[in-house]
Amino acid sequence: MEGKDGKEENMAAWLLGIENLKIQPIVLPPLGPHDVKVGIKALGICGSDVHHFKTMRCANFIVKKPMVLGHECAGVIEEVGSEVKSLKVGDRVALEAGISCRQCNLCKEGRYNLCPQMKFFGSPPTNGALANKVVHPAYLCFKLPENVSLEEGAMCEPLSVGVHACRRANVSPDTNILIIGAGPIGLITLLAARAFGAPRIVIVDVDDCRLSIAKSLGADKTVIASTNIEDIGIEVEQVQQAMGTGIDVSFDCVGLNKTMSTALNATRSGGKVCLIGLAQTQTTVPLTPAAAREVDVIGIFRYRNTWPLCIEMLRTGKIDLKPLITHRFGFSQKELEEAFETSAHGGNCIKVMFNL
Amino acid sequence: MGKGGKSHGGAGEGKDGQEENMAAWLLGINNLKIQPFKLPPLGPHDVRVRMKAVGICGSDVHYLKKMRCADFVVKEPMVIGHECAGVIEDVGSEVKSLVPGDRVALEPGISCWRCNLCKEGRYNLCPEMKFFATPPVHGSLANQVVHPADLCFKLPDNVSLEEGAMCEPLSVGVHACRRADIGPETNVLVMGAGPIGLVSMLAARAFGAPRIVIVDVDDQRLSVAKELGANETVKVSTNIQDVAEEVAQIQKAMGGGVDVSFDCAGFNKTMSTALSATRPGGKVCLVGMGHSEMTIPLTPAAAREVDVVGIFRYKNTWPLCIEFLRSGKIDVKPLITHRFGFSQREVEEAFETSARGGNAIKVMFNL
Numbered sequence: 001m002e003g004k005d006g007k008e009e010n011m012a013a014w015l016l017g018i019e020n021l022k023i024q025p026i027v028l029p030p031l032g033p034h035d036v037k038v039g040i041k042a043l044g045i046c047g048s049d050v051h052h053f054k055t056m057r058c059a060n061f062i063v064k065k066p067m068v069l070g071h072e073c074a075g076v077i078e079e080v081g082s083e084v085k086s087l088k089v090g091d092r093v094a095l096e097a098g099i100s101c102r103q104c105n106l107c108k109e110g111r112y113n114l115c116p117q118m119k120f121f122g123s124p125p126t127n128g129a130l131a132n133k134v135v136h137p138a139y140l141c142f143k144l145p146e147n148v149s150l151e152e153g154a155m156c157e158p159l160s161v162g163v164h165a166c167r168r169a170n171v172s173p174d175t176n177i178l179i180i181g182a183g184p185i186g187l188i189t190l191l192a193a194r195a196f197g198a199p200r201i202v203i204v205d206v207d208d209c210r211l212s213i214a215k216s217l218g219a220d221k222t223v224i225a226s227t228n229i230e231d232i233g234i235e236v237e238q239v240q241q242a243m244g245t246g247i248d249v250s251f252d253c254v255g256l257n258k259t260m261s262t263a264l265n266a267t268r269s270g271g272k273v274c275l276i277g278l279a280q281t282q283t284t285v286p287l288t289p290a291a292a293r294e295v296d297v298i299g300i301f302r303y304r305n306t307w308p309l310c311i312e313m314l315r316t317g318k319i320d321l322k323p324l325i326t327h328r329f330g331f332s333q334k335e336l337e338e339a340f341e342t343s344a345h346g347g348n349c350i351k352v353m354f355n356l
Numbered sequence: 357m358g359k360g361g362k363s364h365g366g367a368g369e370g371k372d373g374q375e376e377n378m379a380a381w382l383l384g385i386n387n388l389k390i391q392p393f394k395l396p397p398l399g400p401h402d403v404r405v406r407m408k409a410v411g412i413c414g415s416d417v418h419y420l421k422k423m424r425c426a427d428f429v430v431k432e433p434m435v436i437g438h439e440c441a442g443v444i445e446d447v448g449s450e451v452k453s454l455v456p457g458d459r460v461a462l463e464p465g466i467s468c469w470r471c472n473l474c475k476e477g478r479y480n481l482c483p484e485m486k487f488f489a490t491p492p493v494h495g496s497l498a499n500q501v502v503h504p505a506d507l508c509f510k511l512p513d514n515v516s517l518e519e520g521a522m523c524e525p526l527s528v529g530v531h532a533c534r535r536a537d538i539g540p541e542t543n544v545l546v547m548g549a550g551p552i553g554l555v556s557m558l559a560a561r562a563f564g565a566p567r568i569v570i571v572d573v574d575d576q577r578l579s580v581a582k583e584l585g586a587n588e589t590v591k592v593s594t595n596i597q598d599v600a601e602e603v604a605q606i607q608k609a610m611g612g613g614v615d616v617s618f619d620c621a622g623f624n625k626t627m628s629t630a631l632s633a634t635r636p637g638g639k640v641c642l643v644g645m646g647h648s649e650m651t652i653p654l655t656p657a658a659a660r661e662v663d664v665v666g667i668f669r670y671k672n673t674w675p676l677c678i679e680f681l682r683s684g685k686i687d688v689k690p691l692i693t694h695r696f697g698f699s700q701r702e703v704e705e706a707f708e709t710s711a712r713g714g715n716a717i718k719v720m721f722n723l
Contacts, residue, residue, distance in 0.1 A: 059659065106637060114636040114661055168661075255655055269481040270473060275658035284651040288622060291642035291666030292426065294481055294535075299658030301636075 012068040012131030013336050018056050021340060023333050026068060026127065028135050033083040036138045038093060042154040043130050044072035044325075045343040045352045047184070049122060053340050059278065063124045070130030070354075071097040071121035074144065074153030084138040093141040094153035095129065096160075096307050097121040113164075113304040120302075132331075132356065142307040145315045151353055155321040156310040158184055158351070161276060162192030163310055164303035169249045169274045173197035176246065178239055179219075180263055181253035182210035184350050185276055187217060187324060189251050194218055195318045202242045204235070204262075209348050217323065229258045236266045247271060255279035261286055269293040276300045324351045331356045379435040379498030380703050385423055388707065390700050393435055393498050400450040403505045405460060409521040410497045410721040411439035411692075412710040414551070416489060420707055426645065430491045437497025437721075438464040438488035441511065441520025451505040460508040461520035462496065463527075463674050464488035480531075480671040487669075497703075497721065509674040512682045518720055522688040523677040525551055525718070528643065529559030530677055531670035536616045536641045540564035543612055546586075547630055548620035549577035551717050552643060554584060554691055556618045561585055562685045569609045571602070571629075576715055584690060596625045603633045614638060622646030628653055636660040643667045691718045698723045 012026040031037055048058050049069045056063040074094040077087050087093065100107050100115035107115050122128030144153045162185070171177065177198045179186050182205035193201055203219040205211050211222040221242040225235050239262070240247065246268030252259045255277030263273045264286055273295060287297075313319040326349050329339040335354075343352040379393030398404055415425050416436050423430040441461040444454050454460065467474050467482035474482050489495025496503075511520045529552070538544065544565045546553050549572035557568055570586040572578050578589040588609040592602050606629070607614065613635030619626045622644030630640045631653055640662060657664075680686040694716050696706040703721075710719040 059656070109637075111637050111661070116636075260654070269483075270476075270478050275655065278655050278659050280655050281653060282651060283654040284649055285654060286648055287627070287642065287650045287652065287654070287664070288645050288648050289426070291664065292645055292668050294478070294666040294668050296666055297654070297658065297664035299661040299663055301659050301661050 008132075010132050012127070013070065014066050015052060015056070015063060015069050016066050019053060021053065021069070021336055023331070023336060026131055028133060031079060031081050031135055033081040034138055035081045035135050036077050036084060036087055036141055037079040037133055037135050038075040038095065038141065039078050039133050040073050040075040040129055040131055040356050042074045042150040043070050043354045043356065044154045044158065045070070045339060045354075046072055046158065049128075050340060050344045052122070052124075054344065058123075059281075061124050065125065067122070067124050068127035068129070068131055069122050070128040072154050072157035073097075073121075073129040074150045074156070077141070078133065081138065087138050087141060087143065092144045092150060092153065094144055094156045094307060094311065095134075095136055096140040096142065097129070097157060098302065099137060099140065111304065113302045130354065142311055144311065148311060148314045151325055151355075152314050152321055154353065155324065155351070156307055156314070158188050159192065159310045159319065159321060160303035160306035161185060161300065162188040163306045165189060165251060165274050165276050165300045166192045166196045168298050168300060169251070169272050171196040171198050171249060173199055175248045176200045176243055177202070178243065178247045178250040178263065178266055179203040179253060180250065180259045181205060181277060182207070182214040182222075183253065183346070184324065186251070186253035187214060187350065188321070189253055189276065190214060190217060190219055191319045191321070193251075195313050200243060200245070202239055202247075204239060207347070213323075213350065225262070227258065229261070232258060232262050232265065235262055239266050249274060251276055253277045257284050264290040264295060264297075267295045269295065272296050272298055274298045274300060325353045326350045327352045329354055375499070377499050379494070380437065380698075381433050382419055382423070382430060382436045383433050386420060388420060388436065388703055390698070390703060393494070395500060395502050398446060398448050398502055400448040401505055402448040402502050403444050403451060403454055403508055404446040404500055404502050405442040405462065405508065406445050406500050407440055407442040407496060407498055407723050409441045409517040410437045410723065411521045411525065412437070412706060412719045412721075413439055413525065416495075417707060417711045419489070421711065425490075426648075428491050432492065434489065434491050435494035435496070435498055436489050437495040439521050439524035440464075440488075440496045441517045441523070444508070445500065447505065454505055454508060454510065459511045459517060459520065461511055461523045461674060461678065462501075462503055463507040463509065464496070464524065465669065466504060466507065478671065480669045499698075499723065509678055511678065515678060515681045518692055518722075519681050519688055521720065522691065522718065523674055523681070526555045526559065526677045526680075526686065526688060527670035527673035528552060528667065529555035529557075530673045532556055532618055532641050532643050532667045533559045533563045535665050535667060536618070536639050538563040538565050538616060540566060542615045543567045543610055544569070545606060545610065545614045545617040545630065545633060546570040546620060547617065547626040548572060548644060549574070549581040549589075550620065550713070551691060553618070553620035554581060554717065555688070556620055556643060557581060557586060558584060558686050558688065560618075562680050567610060567612070569606055569614075571606065574714070580690075580717065592629070594625065596628070599625060599628050599632065602629055606633045616641060618643050620644045624651050631657040631662060634662045636662065639663045639665050641665045641667055692720045693717045694719045696721055
């Protein structure tokens with residue numbers, strides 16, 4: 001396989017089977033006129049990557065043949081296609097992971113995250129970006145300011161989920177927020193909500209350690225919850241008390257019956273529950289009493305048009321994601337396996353980052 | 357405390373001092389009695405209305421059968437009924453907008469006008485709401501009621517009192533269409549062809565919906581829906597295993613994507629069907645209130661950004677409903693299938709007819 005110098009082989013982390021990841025070559029496609037070739041420098045592991053690693057599937061996406069993992073990434077431009085004017089070799093960029101068709105009604109309306117033909121890094125059958133280099137459309141590569149690192153660039157991807165959720169839920173200086181789950185997505189949602197002006201944020205988790213991280217990242221109050229569905233009544237009272245006033249929007253960053261039920265019951269009449277975490281398929285929830293109080297349920301699927309805003313918030317320091325990067329690994333077979341195990345383990349591990 | 361007195365005690369004083377005001381009191385399960393109903397004094401911003409047309413709602417029937425509806429429990433005798441229209445008999449000292457003889461449709465719920473929800477305009481969610489026939493507030497199936505003038509809406513000459521009473525259920529459909537943003541681009545699925553499904557369908561058409569598919573388990577209700585303008589009807593079962601097949605049938609009947617689904621039944625099966633049938637980025641409006649806990653594929657829907665919009669009664673809908681009826685853009689008259697007078701025997705028969713369902717869509721009292 002020919003890299004630019006004719007010698008170097010492009011290597012990637014291939015998922016070959018359950019818990020079977022191997023660094024092997026990947027042939028890059030030819031560089032189209034609107035494409036760029038990016039040397040990947042920073043790549044974060046997402047819960048969905050871990051899920052693919054552990055089960056070879058994620059919801060309706062099934063890994064049927066070997067696939068490269070990874071989609072939260074940033075790197076340096078190595079080559080640009082003939083029509084690319086906005087980027088040049090050496091530019092540091094963050095990559096938006098999904099290529100939509102740009103022709104269907106959803107794309108044309110701007111809701112391209114819902115495009116049925118979406119080709120998304122690391123969602124089968126599309127190869128991901130945990131590789132030395134990738135080829136990607138230039139319009140999905142966003143230049144990073146000097147003061148934003150490549151690791152922060154890679155963090156734009158999970159941050160985008162929080163930003164998209166805050167937009168869909170209309171978070172503003174009037175919005176008191178409950179966040180259920182203090183994992184990477186809950187924490188990012190906390191930071192995004194604050195950046196959108198939310199005055200008061202209460203965050204809930206079963207894990208003390210994650211709650212103290214949330215507190216250090218600016219949560220006004222934390223509440224420890226159980227995994228026991230009988231405790232919903234008590235916990236709803238506790239979160240309402242911690243909030244002090246009505247809960248305008250609840251972000252469920254977990255997506256289990258218990259967390260959804262808590263969110264539906266705790267949110268004030270006329271408020272919104274935003275479902276970000278997508279743990280279960282069939283859910284049993286008290287939907288009717290919530291609907292009878294006009295508590296709406298808003299779905300979140302990835303993001304759209306979020307990179308410019310994310311980058312701006314990182315540039316100004318309105319959001320600081322660096323504390324979320326808790327573990328770092330290099331790009332070798334041994335470190336690859338260790339990184340995934342660390343991420344799967346959870347606990348005090350928030351974001352695992354590869355430096356290539 | 358609602359606007360109304362106890363079931364026993366002296367005669368209420370009508371304007372002529374002679375007439376006793378009678379009302380249909382819910383005394384217990386399946387126990388309705390016409391008995392005197394003492395009116396409160398007329399406040400400066402109130403009007404006294406002689407009831408002429410009162411429709412029976414599913415919730416009225418539910419109270420009759422169970423003495424409760426969701427969290428609302430009937431703990432003491434209560435006058436039933438809330439879908440109503442009548443003629444102004446007397447106006448309070450500050451009332452300028454109405455005069456005796458005016459024909460009006462009544463919006464049932466008196467909110468507090470002081471809380472944040474009221475001040476934001478979402479007064480239907482007011483925690484202090486006093487709503488006709490939601491315990492402990494007395495309803496309006498009576499000879500006369502006293503009500504705030506600002507909740508009484510004058511009917512044009514070409515809109516009958518029965519149509520005036522129909523503004524109440526129609527308001528639910530109108531409110532749902534607003535919350536769901538129905539317009540000329542919205543292809544609509546309606547689950548359930550009962551009274552609420554049918555008013556939702558009529559409202560959706562009035563809001564410009566180009567294509568409406570309606571589903572029900574009952575052939576007869578589907579044929580009524582077809583007559584009222586549904587583009588396609590799909591017969592469905594009560595068997596939850598049939599969801600996938602029915603989703604396919606519905607999508608085929610629609611031809612294009614389902615943009616908005618109105619679940620006017622509110623069961624696991626109907627909600628599951630609605631969530632699965634609606635296109636990515638669409639909305640499901642939960643109008644009907646069946647079970648409290650629902651087991652539904654909510655996550656896959658959320659992962660397609662299908663939002664769930666809740667509906668509770670309505671707000672600021674009477675003027676628009678009346679205009680729809682005045683212009684003929686909506687015709688609710690075909691929904692009134694049964695009529696009864698206001699006597700003990702007829703009250704009992706009317707409620708039985710309404711409870712029976714089937715070909716009974718809206719049962720109307722003429723007083």
